[in-house]
Amino acid sequence: MKIVRKFNWVAAILLCTLFVRCKAPAILETTDSKPIPSAFSNSTDTTNTADINWRTFFSDKNLVTLIDTAIHNNVDVLMILQDIEIAKNNVRIKNSELFPSVTAGGVAGIEKVGRYTSQGAGDASAEITPGKTVPENLPDLTFGFRASWEADIWGKLRTAKKAAYAKYLSSIEGKNFVITSLVAEISNSYYELLSLDNQLEVIRLAILLQSSQLEIVKVQKEASVVTELAVKQFEAQVYKSRSLEFDILQQITETENKINFLLNRYPRKIERDTINLTSLMPSTIKAGIPSQLLKNRPDIKQAELELMSARWDVKAAQLAFYPSLKITANLGIQAFNPTYLLTMPESILYSLVGDLTGPIINRNAIMAEFKTANSNQMKAMYNYQKTILNSFVEVSSELSNISNLEKMYNLKSKEAEVLIKAIDISNDLFKSARANYLEVLTAQRDALATKLELIETKKRQFNSVTNIYKALGGGWR
Numbered sequence: 001m002k003i004v005r006k007f008n009w010v011a012a013i014l015l016c017t018l019f020v021r022c023k024a025p026a027i028l029e030t031t032d033s034k035p036i037p038s039a040f041s042n043s044t045d046t047t048n049t050a051d052i053n054w055r056t057f058f059s060d061k062n063l064v065t066l067i068d069t070a071i072h073n074n075v076d077v078l079m080i081l082q083d084i085e086i087a088k089n090n091v092r093i094k095n096s097e098l099f100p101s102v103t104a105g106g107v108a109g110i111e112k113v114g115r116y117t118s119q120g121a122g123d124a125s126a127e128i129t130p131g132k133t134v135p136e137n138l139p140d141l142t143f144g145f146r147a148s149w150e151a152d153i154w155g156k157l158r159t160a161k162k163a164a165y166a167k168y169l170s171s172i173e174g175k176n177f178v179i180t181s182l183v184a185e186i187s188n189s190y191y192e193l194l195s196l197d198n199q200l201e202v203i204r205l206a207i208l209l210q211s212s213q214l215e216i217v218k219v220q221k222e223a224s225v226v227t228e229l230a231v232k233q234f235e236a237q238v239y240k241s242r243s244l245e246f247d248i249l250q251q252i253t254e255t256e257n258k259i260n261f262l263l264n265r266y267p268r269k270i271e272r273d274t275i276n277l278t279s280l281m282p283s284t285i286k287a288g289i290p291s292q293l294l295k296n297r298p299d300i301k302q303a304e305l306e307l308m309s310a311r312w313d314v315k316a317a318q319l320a321f322y323p324s325l326k327i328t329a330n331l332g333i334q335a336f337n338p339t340y341l342l343t344m345p346e347s348i349l350y351s352l353v354g355d356l357t358g359p360i361i362n363r364n365a366i367m368a369e370f371k372t373a374n375s376n377q378m379k380a381m382y383n384y385q386k387t388i389l390n391s392f393v394e395v396s397s398e399l400s401n402i403s404n405l406e407k408m409y410n411l412k413s414k415e416a417e418v419l420i421k422a423i424d425i426s427n428d429l430f431k432s433a434r435a436n437y438l439e440v441l442t443a444q445r446d447a448l449a450t451k452l453e454l455i456e457t458k459k460r461q462f463n464s465v466t467n468i469y470k471a472l473g474g475g476w477r
Contacts, residue, residue, distance in 0.1 A: 025321070025370060027314050036392060040287045040399060048288030050296040050474035054183050057283060057469060062272050063190045066259065070186050071179055073264040080175045087168035094161040100149035107142040134336075141341060144332010144349065151327065156319035163312030170305035176298035176476035182262065183475035187466040189259050191277075193270060195459035196252045198277045202451045203245045210238045210444065213427075217437065230437040237441060241448070278413075278458050282465040287399060287472060293391045296473025300391060303384040310373070310380040317373040320366050323358035391471065398468035405461045412454045419447035 049057070058064055071077060113120040123134040152158055214234040220226045256270045294300055330351045335341045359366050426443040429435035469475060 025318065025367070027318055027374065036290045036293075036388060038291075039289055040395060045286060046288055046292070047286040048292050048296065048472060049283075049286045049469060050288070050292070050472035051477075052474060053477050054475050057474065058187060059283075060190070060273075062270075063187060066190060066263065066270070067183050067186050070182055070263045074182055074262055075264050076178050077175065077182065078264075080171070080178050084168070084171045084175060087164070087171040091161065091164045091168050094157070094164040097150070097157050098152060098161065100147050102145060102147045104145050105143075107140065109140045111138050111140060112136060113138075139336045140334070141336065141338060142332060142334040142349070143341070144330060144334075146328070146330050148326065148328045151325040153325055154319045154322045156316055156322070156324075159312050159316040159319060163309045163316060166305050166309035166312060170302050170309060173298045173302035173305060177302060180298060180470055180473070180475040184466050184470040186259065186262055188463045189255055189262070190270075190272070191459050191462040191466070193252065193255045193259070193272060194275055194277050195455050196248055196255060197272070197274070198455045199452050200245065200248045200252070202448070202455065203241055203248060206444070206448045207238060207241045207245065210234065210241055213440065213444070214238055225433070226437055233437060233441055237444070277455055277462075280458070280462075282402075282461050283469075285399075285402065285465060285468050285472075287395060287468070290392055290395075293388070293395070293473060297387075297391050297471075298473065298476055300384075300387050300473075303380070303387040307377070307380040307384045310377040314370070314373040314377050317366075317370040320369070321359060321363075323356055326355045326357070328353045328355070391473075394471040395468065398464055398471050401464045402461070402468060405457060405464055409454070409457045409461060412450065412457050416447070416450045416454050419443065419450050423447050 054067060055064055058067065113123065115121065115124060123136075123138070126134050128134060150157065214231070217226055217231050217234045221228060221231050257267045259270050260267050294304075328351075330349065332349055333341050333347045334349045335343070335347045341347050422443045423440075426435055426440045430437065430440045
């Protein structure tokens with residue numbers, strides 16, 4: 001009786017020690033984000049261009065076809081779809097841990113124990129049936145089921161499942177962000193291609209004009225109106241323009257190859273219409289309010305879900321300090337001879353074991369995992385805050401860019417008109433010997449440069465509109 005009491009006291013002490021040692025550390029408190037401004041540029045209009053589907057936002061049918069092909073074939077999109085499948089399977093794994101694991105199988109073996117052991121001496125004197133002792137070489141045939149189950153008494157397994165599910169949702173938002181970026185990249189490259197087409201046309205018209213001027217100067221040189229120097233100056237200008245033509249042709253090839261690469265196909269000509277880019281007007285942008293970025297931008301939602309997952313990971317790491325209860329059970333038939341396997345109930349075997357364990361010696365390792373999870377949570381929080389700040393900065397910068405590019409384009413248009421008139425004036429004056437050939441060359445060079453800059457500015461307007469569409473969170477719907 002005294003022994004029983006001592007045993008009860010020892011068990012109680014050990015149990016108390018177990019729970020004291022399993023006390024979990026506190027989780028660091030984190031805040032999601034800093035307050036964001038209430039409006040962009042003092043505008044409170046809630047209409048948001050990001051809500052428009054990309055098929056509607058882009059009106060060029062060739063561009064729409066390219067984007068659609070890229071979404072279905074782009075390697076980055078295909079790779080991230082596999083990431084989604086991996087995350088989905090991880091959720092299934094975590095979910096399966098909540099339920100018992102049941103296996104079925106059989107074991108066949110043979111055993112001989114030493115005669116001068118407790119088991120050997122017992123087997124030698126034991127009779128299976130009257131007059132039949134246990135064989136010295138004892139076969140073992142076992143068939144049955146084995147089950148094990150960890151009782152989720154603290155919610156550790158359910159917490160791990162929540163973390164895995166948040167990561168799965170995060171991977172979906174990651175796919176949406178890749179699509180948004182892809183739509184913007186295809187669009188910007190397409191407008192780059194259109195601008196190069198326009199620049200090539202301007203260069204070729206300039207070469208025709210310059211070649212015509214060269215022939216006139218050659219005639220004037222024969223008439224001793226101008227010197228050989230004037231001829232060489234005009235000739236050099238033609239060579240320069242022709243070299244620029246080939247430079248643009250190379251840029252067209254590289255841009256087409258870039259688009260084809262994004263579409264996951266080998267180089268080929270990109271279908272596009274002959275368009276005067278300067279005659280087109282970019283889409284009107286409605287920025288809405290900053291708070292809409294939280295629901296429209298996939299990268300913000302991805303960062304938010306990653307933070308949520310990190311928090312569940314910390315919770316699961318904290319619950320690892322508590323004892324775990326694991327229950328195992330076996331049910332089957334066992335005998336040393338196949339003829340006895342179906343002899344009931346003598347061949348039936350079963351067992352049921354409950355195992356309550358808690359960390360004591362390996363507490364430092366668990367603490368390290370907990371601190372790692374805490375650090376990952378802090379990283380996720382900072383990344384979430386950074387993503388929100390970056391989104392606001394991107395939108396603010398692109399809104400300013402759109403406004404400034406519009407003013408720049410208007411001034412460039414006026415500059416181009418003036419310089420085109422200057423070419424006609426300089427040609428007339430040159431023919432009447434009231435202007436020298438250097439004034440003609442300068443007028444032509446300045447006009448050509450301004451025309452090219454005008455096309456470049458228009459391209460930048462389209463790119464800015466595309467970039468603000470992406471910055472607002474459009475393109476993945």
